[in-house]
Amino acid sequence: xxxxxxxSREARVIILRRMVVCRLKPxxxxxxxxxxxxxxxxxxxxxxxxxxxxxxxxxxxxxxxINSIKKILKAFMKHNTSRQNEHCLSNFDLAEYxxxxxxxxxxxxQQLVKCMENILQxxxxxxxxxxxxxxxxxxxxxxxLRKRTSSIADEGxxxxxxxxxxxxxxxxxxxxxxxxxxxxxxxxxxxxxxxGAVTLNNLLLRKDMCSWSKGMQIRYNVSQLExxxxxxxxxxxxxxxxxxxLIQAAQLLQVKKKTDxxxxxxxxxxxxxxxxxxxxxTS
Numbered sequence: 001x002x003x004x005x006x007x008s009r010e011a012r013v014i015i016l017r018r019m020v021v022c023r024l025k026p027x028x029x030x031x032x033x034x035x036x037x038x039x040x041x042x043x044x045x046x047x048x049x050x051x052x053x054x055x056x057x058x059x060x061x062x063x064x065x066i067n068s069i070k071k072i073l074k075a076f077m078k079h080n081t082s083r084q085n086e087h088c089l090s091n092f093d094l095a096e097y098x099x100x101x102x103x104x105x106x107x108x109x110q111q112l113v114k115c116m117e118n119i120l121q122x123x124x125x126x127x128x129x130x131x132x133x134x135x136x137x138x139x140x141x142x143x144x145l146r147k148r149t150s151s152i153a154d155e156g157x158x159x160x161x162x163x164x165x166x167x168x169x170x171x172x173x174x175x176x177x178x179x180x181x182x183x184x185x186x187x188x189x190x191x192x193x194x195x196g197a198v199t200l201n202n203l204l205l206r207k208d209m210c211s212w213s214k215g216m217q218i219r220y221n222v223s224q225l226e227x228x229x230x231x232x233x234x235x236x237x238x239x240x241x242x243x244x245x246l247i248q249a250a251q252l253l254q255v256k257k258k259t260d261x262x263x264x265x266x267x268x269x270x271x272x273x274x275x276x277x278x279x280x281x282t283s
Contacts, residue, residue, distance in 0.1 A: 123158040128199040185237035192239035196246045215253025
């Protein structure tokens with residue numbers, strides 16, 4: 001009875017795969033054998049299959065080798081708990097899809113943040129700098145502001161409450177869609193960074209804003225943002241820290257700037273601001 005050549009070929013491939021992939025230990029190969037010996041053996045087998053023009057042998061060899069390597073890579077699972085292993089896939093390895101899914105998740109996050117930023121940014125200057133949340137503090141509105149009526153409901157006019165309501169809408173939407181809590185923290189931190197950066201940049205560019213009363217106004221607005229974080233249980237997400245340069249700029253507007261002692265106090269207080277930023281706020 002003639003042996004089945006297909007079965008014999010597959011048996012030889014299995015033996016080769018076990019010897020080259022499973023039984024050759026990395027330490028032994030590195031110390032006692034030539035570098036890249038397993039890859040060299042597999043390559044020579046492929047060259048032989050090519051020489052005899054046996055496409056089935058090529059497919060069998062490559063498929064068997066790839067599956068064996070994947071099984072070796074899964075060896076770390078022996079350190080899992082039995083409960084963790086219950087959730088592992090039994091038949092498929094999705095490692096090649098992880099990077100694709102990771103890249104897609106990053107793209108979605110960037111689009112989400114950009115969308116939020118586009119909605120929030122037009123509110124910031126008006127709500128954080130121009131609108132008078134503490135009535136009567138400034139007495140007379142500084143020159144240089146855009147002309148507005150007394151109604152805060154006018155189209156295009158935003159207040160601090162507008163910003164807080166929009167932040168709440170963002171937060172509510174993310175929670176309703178089951179967004180991971182850590183991701184919510186990251187998004188909120190990003191929004192607060194935008195609020196702080198846009199407010200500070202516009203404050204330093206507009207001399208009409210650099211006054212004691214405006215410093216008091218900004219500090220009050222920041223305190224309301226901090227209260228919003230506290231109300232949402234987000235005080236430890238890092239968002240508050242992104243407002244530190246703005247807080248220091250507001251404090252800088254409220255301190256005396258006449259003596260050497262005043263200068264030393266400013267230097268110790270404004271560690272989050274650059275020298276150029278300090279000069280802009282005090283000149």
